[in-house]
Amino acid sequence: MVDHVGKVVLPGETLSDFKESEKTYKVILGPGLRQESDDIIVSKPGIVRFKEPNVYWVDSNQKRYVPVKGDSVIGIVTNKAGDVFRVDVGGSELATLSYLAFESATKRNRPDVKVGDIVFCKFVVANKDMEPELVCIDSNGKSGGLGVIGRDGGYMFQTSLNLVQKILNPDCVLLKLLGKRLSFEVAIGMNGRLWIKARSVSETIAIANAISASEYMSNEQIKEMCKRLLDALAGF
Amino acid sequence: MKMRETPLSNCERDFIRSAIADKKRLDGRQPYDYRKIKITFGVDRGSCQVEIGETRVLAQVSSEITTPKQTRPSDGMLFINVELSPMASPGFEVGRRPDVTVDGNEVKIHPVEEKDPLPLSVHHMPICVTFAFYEQGKYLLVDPTDKEEKVMDGKMVVGMNKHREICSLQVTGQMLLLKDQVLRCSNIAVVKVTEITELIHNALDNDRQARGWETGMQYFLVLSLLIRVSPVNEKKDKGVGSIGEGGPSAWEVDNEMEQEVADEIQTVNKSDRSAEGNSRLSGNHGDDSEEEATCTLSKDDLHNPTQLQ
Numbered sequence: 001m002v003d004h005v006g007k008v009v010l011p012g013e014t015l016s017d018f019k020e021s022e023k024t025y026k027v028i029l030g031p032g033l034r035q036e037s038d039d040i041i042v043s044k045p046g047i048v049r050f051k052e053p054n055v056y057w058v059d060s061n062q063k064r065y066v067p068v069k070g071d072s073v074i075g076i077v078t079n080k081a082g083d084v085f086r087v088d089v090g091g092s093e094l095a096t097l098s099y100l101a102f103e104s105a106t107k108r109n110r111p112d113v114k115v116g117d118i119v120f121c122k123f124v125v126a127n128k129d130m131e132p133e134l135v136c137i138d139s140n141g142k143s144g145g146l147g148v149i150g151r152d153g154g155y156m157f158q159t160s161l162n163l164v165q166k167i168l169n170p171d172c173v174l175l176k177l178l179g180k181r182l183s184f185e186v187a188i189g190m191n192g193r194l195w196i197k198a199r200s201v202s203e204t205i206a207i208a209n210a211i212s213a214s215e216y217m218s219n220e221q222i223k224e225m226c227k228r229l230l231d232a233l234a235g236f
Numbered sequence: 237m238k239m240r241e242t243p244l245s246n247c248e249r250d251f252i253r254s255a256i257a258d259k260k261r262l263d264g265r266q267p268y269d270y271r272k273i274k275i276t277f278g279v280d281r282g283s284c285q286v287e288i289g290e291t292r293v294l295a296q297v298s299s300e301i302t303t304p305k306q307t308r309p310s311d312g313m314l315f316i317n318v319e320l321s322p323m324a325s326p327g328f329e330v331g332r333r334p335d336v337t338v339d340g341n342e343v344k345i346h347p348v349e350e351k352d353p354l355p356l357s358v359h360h361m362p363i364c365v366t367f368a369f370y371e372q373g374k375y376l377l378v379d380p381t382d383k384e385e386k387v388m389d390g391k392m393v394v395g396m397n398k399h400r401e402i403c404s405l406q407v408t409g410q411m412l413l414l415k416d417q418v419l420r421c422s423n424i425a426v427v428k429v430t431e432i433t434e435l436i437h438n439a440l441d442n443d444r445q446a447r448g449w450e451t452g453m454q455y456f457l458v459l460s461l462l463i464r465v466s467p468v469n470e471k472k473d474k475g476v477g478s479i480g481e482g483g484p485s486a487w488e489v490d491n492e493m494e495q496e497v498a499d500e501i502q503t504v505n506k507s508d509r510s511a512e513g514n515s516r517l518s519g520n521h522g523d524d525s526e527e528e529a530t531c532t533l534s535k536d537d538l539h540n541p542t543q544l545q
Contacts, residue, residue, distance in 0.1 A: 076245045088243055116246040150247035153254075158242070195247070201255050205262055 005050040009058060013042045021054040030057025031066065063160050065090040065191035067126035072146070074156065074189030075134065077117045085113060087121070087134055090158070090191045094131075097121060101135035103143035111148075118150045118195060120187045149187055154197030155204050161192045163215045173219050177226040178207060182233070206233055244386045252387045256375050263289070263381065270379045270428055275439040281447075289381070362395045362403040363432050365425040372411055378424060392418070394425040398433040 004015055018027040018040065029035065032044040033056055046060030065073075067089065075087035075095060084096040097119065102111040113119070125133035136146040150156060166172055168188060175186065184198035184207055194211060198204040210229050214222050252262065259267060271289030278284065282297035304311060368380035368388040377384060385391065390409020396402050402422065407413065 076243050078243050088240070090242065114246070116243070116249075118245045118247050150245070153251065154247055155251040156245055156247050201251070201258050201260055204251070205255065205260060205264070208262070209264065 004048045005056075007048055008046070009042045009048055010045050011041075011043055014039045015042065015048070016040065018056060019050070019054060026054060028055045030055060031068075032058025032060065061160065061162050063192065064092075065161060067091050067095065067123050067132040068190070069123050069126040071123050071126070071190040072188075073121065073123065073134075073191040074149075074187060074193040074195055075119050075121060075191075077113055077115055077119060079115055080113075085119075087119060089132070089134075089189075090193065091132065095123070095134050096131055097134040097136065101137055102147060103137050103141065113148055117148050118156055120146050120149050120189065120195075122146060145187075150195055150197075152197075154185065154195055155208060156193055156195040157208055157212070159192050159194060159212055160215065161190070163211070164188055164190060164192050164194070166215070167211065171219070172222075174211065174214050174222050174226070177223060178210065178230075181230045182207065203233060244383070248383065249387050252383060253370065256370050256377065256384075256387075261377070261381075262383065267376065268378045268424060270432075271381075273432065273435060275436065277439070277443045360397040360399065360401075361433060361436065362397045363429045364393050364395045364404075365428045367392045367394070367421045367424075369409070369411055369413070369417075373413060373417055376417070376421070378428065392421055394422055396422070396425050396429045398430055400426050400429075 004017075009015070015033070016039075020027055029040065030049075032042060032046055034041050034043045042058060044058055044060055044062075046058040049057050049059045067073075073089045075089040075097070077085050077097075078088050078094060079086050083100070084098050086094045087097045089095050099105060099110055099113070100107070101121075102113075105111045119134075119136060121134040121136045122138075123132055124135050125131075136143060136148075138144045138146075167174055178184070182198060182203060184196060184203065186197075186207075187195040189195075194208070196204055196207050196211075198207055206229055210225060213225065217225065255262065256267075261267070261269075263271075265271070271291075272287070274287040276285040276287075284295045284297075286293050286295070302313070305313070366379055368377045368384055368391045369375070370377070370388055372389060377388075380388060380391070388409065390407065390411040390413075392408075392413070393404070393406045394402060395404035
C-alpha cells in the first residue's frame with residue numbers, strides 16, 4: 001500500500017494493501033487508523049505516514065490530546081476521591097492517579113498532593129473503553145523525575161501537540177540554544193502542556209513566549225530568534 | 237453536552253499574580269495596554285473581520301425591509317445573533333446557539349434606494365473597556381486575557397462612547413472600589429475609547445475610499461489596518477492611531493484631567509522602560525514603524541524590533 005503513504009486522507013476512507021512485518025505478518029496501526037471487521041478505516045483527516053517495518057498512522061495538526069499508554073504528561077489535580085486523585089490531562093475524560101503510585105508512598109504515608117497542583121506523570125492504562133490511569137513512579141518504584149512539580153514557582157502553559165513533538169525531536173535546536181545562556185527547568189508533557197521555571201519572572205515569560213513562537217519556525221529562524229532573545233535579556 | 241473548561245492550576249495562579257506584582261504580563265504588554273486590534277473588511281459589503289490579540293471575530297450585517305412595529309411606527313428593528321463555536325472554547329455548549337435579541341430605537345434601517353444602499357445611521361458607538369483588579373484594587377490591568385481574568389479579584393466594564401458619555405458600567409467580583417479608582421478607570425477608558433473609535437473610523441474611511449475606486453469591479457479587496465506595536469519610540473506624532481504595547485502615549489488630549497492620566501501612564505511606561513528592554517522579545521516581534529497600512533511583514537521585520545529605530 002506504499003501508494004497511500006504521504007497522501008491526504010479523510011475520515012471514512014478505507015485503506016488496503018498494508019505492508020506486513022516479514023517475521024510476524026502483522027501491521028501496526030497508529031492514531032487515525034482503525035480496524036472495523038476486515039477493513040481499515042481512516043478516523044481523522046491528515047497525511048498517512050509509514051515507518052519501517054510495519055507501522056502506519058495519520059499525521060495531523062491537533063490540539064486535543066488523546067491519551068496514549070506510556071506518554072509522559074502534565075496534569076492538574078482537580079479533586080481527591082477516596083484512594084485516587086482525579087487529574088485533568090486535557091483529554092476527553094479525567095484520568096485517575098492512585099495515591100500509592102508515588103515514590104515511597106504507603107497506605108499510611110500518603111503523598112502531599114493538593115487540589116490544583118500540577119503533576120508530571122505517565123499513562124499505564126490508556127484505552128478508549130476505560131478510564132485512563134496515571135502513575136508517578138517507574139517499574140522499580142522510583143520517581144525518576146515524575147511527581148508533583150511547580151510547588152516552588154514556575155509557569156505552566158498549553159501549546160499544540162505538534163509543537164511539543166517538535167521540541168522533543170533531537171534535531172530541534174530550541175532548548176539547546178536557550179539552555180546555553182539561561183538556566184531553567186522544563187517539563188514537557190505530550191499533552192501539549194509545558195512547565196518552565198527560570199531564575200526570574202521575566203526570563204520565564206521570555207522562554208515561554210520563545211517556545212510558543214517557534215511553532216512554525218525552521219532551525220535557522222529559531223537560531224536567529226534565540227540570539228535576539230538572549231541579547232535582549234542580557235540588556236543589549 | 238457541555239465540556240469542562242481546563243482548570244487553572246495553583247502554579248499558574250501564583251505565577252500570574254507575581255508577574256502582575258512585577259508589572260509584567262504574559263503577552264509582554266504593559267498594565268494599561270490594549271491588545272493589538274486589526275480590522276479587515278471582506279469582499280462583500282457588510283462583512284468584517286476583527287482580530288483583537290488572539291481572538292478573531294467575523295461579523296456580517298444584512299438588512300431587509302419589514303413593517304415596523306405598530307407601537308413604534310418610526311423605528312426599525314435590530315437583531316443581534318452571536319454564535320460561539322465550540323472550537324473556540326470547549327466551554328461553549330455544543331448544539332445550542334445562544335440567541336440575543338435586542339429591540340432598540342438607536343438604529344434605523346433606511347429603505348434601499350435605487351441602487352446604492354444607504355449606510356445605517358449609527359448615532360454613537362459605545363465601546364467597552366474592561367479593567368481587572370488584583371489584591372483589593374492595588375493592581376489594575378486594562379483588557380485582561382482569559383487567564384488574567386481567572387486570577388483577578390474583580391472587574392469593571394466601562395461602556396463609553398467618544399463623547400465621553402458612560403453608557404454602561406458593570407462591576408463584578410468580591411472587592412470594594414474607591415471613588416478615585418472608578419474615576420481613574422473612566423479616565424483611562426476615555427483615552428482607549430477615543431483611540432478605538434478613531435481606529436474604526438479610519439478603517440471605515442479607508443474601506444469606503446477603496447470601494448469608491450473599484451466600483452463595479454470584482455476585485456479581491458482586502459483592506460487592512462494594522463496597528464503597530466511601538467515599545468520604545470519617543471518621536472511619535474500626536475494623533476497617530478496606534479494601539480500597542482508600551483511606549484509613550486500618543487493620545488490626543490484636550491482636557492486637563494486626561495492630560496494628567498496620560499502623563500501618569502507615560503511615567504509608568506518610562507520607569508518600566510529598562511525592564512521593558514528585557515521583556516521586549518518575549519512578547520512582540522513587530523517592528524517600530526507605525527504609519528504602515530499594509531500587513532505584509534517580511535522575515536527580517538519580524539525578528540528585527542530594534543533595527544528601525
